[in-house]
Amino acid sequence: xxxxxxxxxxxxxxxxxxxxxxxxxxxxxxxxxxxxxxxxxxxxxxxxxxxxxxxxxxxxxxxxxxxxxxxxxxxxxxxxxxxxxxxxxxxxxxxxxxxxxxxxxxxxxxxxxxxxxxxxxxxxxxxxxxxxxxxxxxxxxxxxxxxxxxxxxxxxxxxxxxxxxxxxxxxxxxxxxxxxxxxxxxxxxxxxxxxxxxxxxxxxxxxxxxxxxxxxxxxxxxxxxxxxxxxxxxxxxxxxxxxxxxxxxxxxxxxxxxxxxxxxxxxxxxxxxxxxxxxxxxxxxxxxxxxxxxxxxxxxxxxxxxxxxxxxxxxxxxxxxxxxxxxxxxxxxxxxxxxxxxxxxxxxxxxxxxxxxxxxxxxxxxxxxxxxxxxxxxxxxxxxxxxxxxxxxxxxxxxxxxxxxxxxxxxxxxxxxxxxxxxxxxxxxxxxxxxxxxxxxxxxxxxxxxxxxxxxxxxxxxxxxxxxxxxxxxxxxxxxxxxxxxxx
Ligand SMILES: Cc1cc2nc3c(=O)[nH]c(=O)nc-3n(C[C@H](O)[C@H](O)[C@H](O)COP(=O)(O)OP(=O)(O)OC[C@H]3O[C@@H](n4cnc5c(N)ncnc54)[C@H](O)[C@@H]3O)c2cc1C
Numbered sequence: 001x002x003x004x005x006x007x008x009x010x011x012x013x014x015x016x017x018x019x020x021x022x023x024x025x026x027x028x029x030x031x032x033x034x035x036x037x038x039x040x041x042x043x044x045x046x047x048x049x050x051x052x053x054x055x056x057x058x059x060x061x062x063x064x065x066x067x068x069x070x071x072x073x074x075x076x077x078x079x080x081x082x083x084x085x086x087x088x089x090x091x092x093x094x095x096x097x098x099x100x101x102x103x104x105x106x107x108x109x110x111x112x113x114x115x116x117x118x119x120x121x122x123x124x125x126x127x128x129x130x131x132x133x134x135x136x137x138x139x140x141x142x143x144x145x146x147x148x149x150x151x152x153x154x155x156x157x158x159x160x161x162x163x164x165x166x167x168x169x170x171x172x173x174x175x176x177x178x179x180x181x182x183x184x185x186x187x188x189x190x191x192x193x194x195x196x197x198x199x200x201x202x203x204x205x206x207x208x209x210x211x212x213x214x215x216x217x218x219x220x221x222x223x224x225x226x227x228x229x230x231x232x233x234x235x236x237x238x239x240x241x242x243x244x245x246x247x248x249x250x251x252x253x254x255x256x257x258x259x260x261x262x263x264x265x266x267x268x269x270x271x272x273x274x275x276x277x278x279x280x281x282x283x284x285x286x287x288x289x290x291x292x293x294x295x296x297x298x299x300x301x302x303x304x305x306x307x308x309x310x311x312x313x314x315x316x317x318x319x320x321x322x323x324x325x326x327x328x329x330x331x332x333x334x335x336x337x338x339x340x341x342x343x344x345x346x347x348x349x350x351x352x353x354x355x356x357x358x359x360x361x362x363x364x365x366x367x368x369x370x371x372x373x374x375x376x377x378x379x380x381x382x383x384x385x386x387x388x389x390x391x392x393x394x395x396x397x398x399x400x401x402x403x404x405x406x407x408x409x410x411x412x413x414x415x416x417x418x419x420x421x422x423x424x425x426x427x428x429x430x431x432x433x434x435x436x437x438x439x440x441x442x443x444x445x446x447x448x449x450x451x452x453x454x455x456x457x458x459x460x461x462x463x464x465x466x467x468x469x470x471x472x473x474x475x476x477x478x479x480x481x482x483x484x485x486x487x488x
Contacts, residue, residue: 001116004076008041009138012075016043017346021354024049024158024168026148026181029260030131031315031332032174036142037075037135038340039172046140049158049166051147052261055132058124059263060201060291061246063088063225063238063326066117066429071333072130073117074434080130085120086223086239093383093399096230099217099277103399115429121223121238121246123203127329148175151184156310170354171311172339174332177258177296179317185306186299195295197380198256199323200249200269202290203240209286214279218245227383228280233273234383235280236324247284249273250324250380256294263289295322304366305358309351312358314339319369324383325376327428331369334433338364341437345445356448364436372428 021044025032028050036046064072064085072081090106112118136142150159157167173181183190209215218226218237225238233251240246251272269292270284298320305312315332342357385392 003073003078005079007076007134007137008074009134010041012038012041013341013344015344017344019346019349020044021169021343021346021349022167023047023170023172024166025172025174026151026158027173027175027179027315027317028052028142028144029174029176029315030128030329031317031336032172033128033131033135033140033142034071034333034336035172035174035314035339036140037131037138038336039343040135040138040140042340042344042346044343047166047168048135048140048142049146049148049160050142050144051161053144055125055128057261057263058128058291059203059289060124060260061203061238061240061244061248062122062124062127062329063236064120064122064127065326065330066112066115066119067431067433068330068333069117069120070115071337071433074337075134077130077134081120081122081127084126084130084241085122086241088119088121088223088225088238089221091225091227093227093229096228096233096235096273096276096280099228099279101403102229102396103402117429119225121225121240123240123244123246126241148180151181151311153185153306153311154308169349170309173311173313173317174315175317176260177298177316177320179313181311182298182301182313182317185311185313186301190299192299193297194254194256195297195322196252197250197295197322197324197384198253199293199295200251200266200290201247201293201323202266202287203244203246204283204286206239206243206245209245209283212282215283217279218283228276229383229385230273231275231387232384234324234380235273235276235284237280237283245283247287247290248324249284249290250384253292253294256292258292258294258296260291260293262291264292266290293323296320304362305355309355309358312339312361318365319373321373322377322380324380327372327376330428331372334368334431334436335361335365337433338437341434342441345441360440360444364440368431368436375428 023039023044023046025036025046025048028048032048036048040046069081072078090104092104093102094100095102107119147161148158149161151171156169156171157165158171159165171181173179173185175181178192206219209219223239228235236248238246249269266287266289269290273281273284304318314335316328319331321328339361342360346357347353382395385395
């Protein structure tokens with residue numbers, strides 16, 4: 001497949017909805033902007049309400065997996081990503097205490113060719129800027145300093161902190177892990193439990209690293225993502241652009257707060273990494289501030305949209321991942337792509353048709369999000385195994401065996417841990433959001449349209465109504481897939 005080389009500002013889907021709905025999107029981070037762009041391309045009127053004044057002091061780095069890269073390629077943003085980011089050829093797993101090599105995951109050329117997209121390290125600010133620019137250029141209105149304080153689901157209204165009330169056909173909650181829209185939709189104050197991991201994210205100028213000869217090891221092979229596996233902690237490090245190096249620290253901090261925009265003092269955090277290799281400690285200490293993100297475990301959500309089809313959730317508001325994952329933004333963008341694709345097929349303002357598209361959105365997305373949430377949790381849990389945990393011994397024995405074999409053939413690897421990582425990568429990385437939406441349409445959407453047409457023609461009172469075709473989401477889920485079922 002060849003991808004467009006210029007930003008697609010119109011006609012991404014080569015079709016538009018027959019009617020234009022008014023969407024209000026609450027939250028203008030990566031999920032909200034990606035959703036706005038896709039819905040605009042689908043032919044709808046979109047307005048984004050964001051409480052901050054912009055990305056402002058965002059100070060972290062993002063790992064962009066191929067499934068997210070591919071969406072940017074579809075939107076014609078490949079050049080901007082390549083310019084802003086650094087391609088990752090492999091991930092190294094290292095012993096935190098001495099920096100010794102444990103194992104690696106090589107992104108072989110042949111596999112990446114198959115996936116048609118690469119991994120990139122990039123800063124949050126850069127990726128935000130890229131998505132923001134195409135969203136604005138395609139005609140979406142983004143309002144900053146605009147906090148939504150209440151949502152009246154039945155009336156399809158949001159109330160802003162200024163007191164102003166705005167109305168829409170559909171309200172999208174893209175307001176993050178502790179979403180207000182989600183709470184109003186569920187109708188209860190949510191009790192967000194804290195998970196075992198807290199993340200600390202920041203970047204360091206590469207120029208500062210160049211001043212220290214001991215730190216050249218981090219810059220030698222450009223783009224390699226390093227995972228220092230410690231004792232109840234881990235440190236992920238990667239280049240996030242030509243002049244920025246990103247750090248993500250994972251540890252347990254029961255009193256942590258959750259904010260992507262409130263920098264905190266880094267010194268007390270880095271003190272927890274004192275048993276790390278000297279070079280890693282020197283690297284970590286180059287930073288002075290980080291954002292602290294608590295692992296927020298949301299309550300189980302039966303439906304991602306309200307019964308009346310007035311509100312729908314997306315990104316972290318629907319399915320929040322643990323800190324240290326590379327899939328948070330990717331899943332939010334996939335949600336946006338699927339929702340946009342489905343709503344580009346909207347024919348009428350009939351509430352039943354809208355409900356069916358929302359049901360299809362959840363049907364397509366929920367199973368994948370549950371699975372990625374589980375595997376991302378496991379990957380971090382395996383990276384922070386305490387020294388006395390037998391699973392750590394098993395993990396390191398597997399790494400040693402794979403080193404001896406000098407295996408680069410991931411498909412035929414014997415070690416179950418590495419094999420599992422590879423399986424997860426293949427599944428996660430190979431996902432095609434637009435194909436998933438198109439497949440649903442071919443399997444179910446067309447059939448639904450035919451049934452609707454024939455029931456209108458026959459009109460004998462015994463045909464199934466469109467609402468009968470709303471699917472049972474829970475059937476696609478294995479209820480035992482509790483992200484916390486594996487203790488670290
Ligand atoms: C400023 C910022 C920096 C980030 N930096 C990183 C990073 O360096 N590395 C990383 O891996 N991830 C980072 N993230 C998180 C990452 O963007 C998400 O995990 C992922 O992209 C899913 O995005 P989301 O849009 O669903 O949620 P979020 O990114 O959490 O965005 C939610 C948005 O909703 C807005 N919002 C919340 N409540 C309201 C309200 N009541 N009214 C109006 N607006 C509201 C928030 O200000 C925010 O912009 C960052 C997020 C933000 C907001």
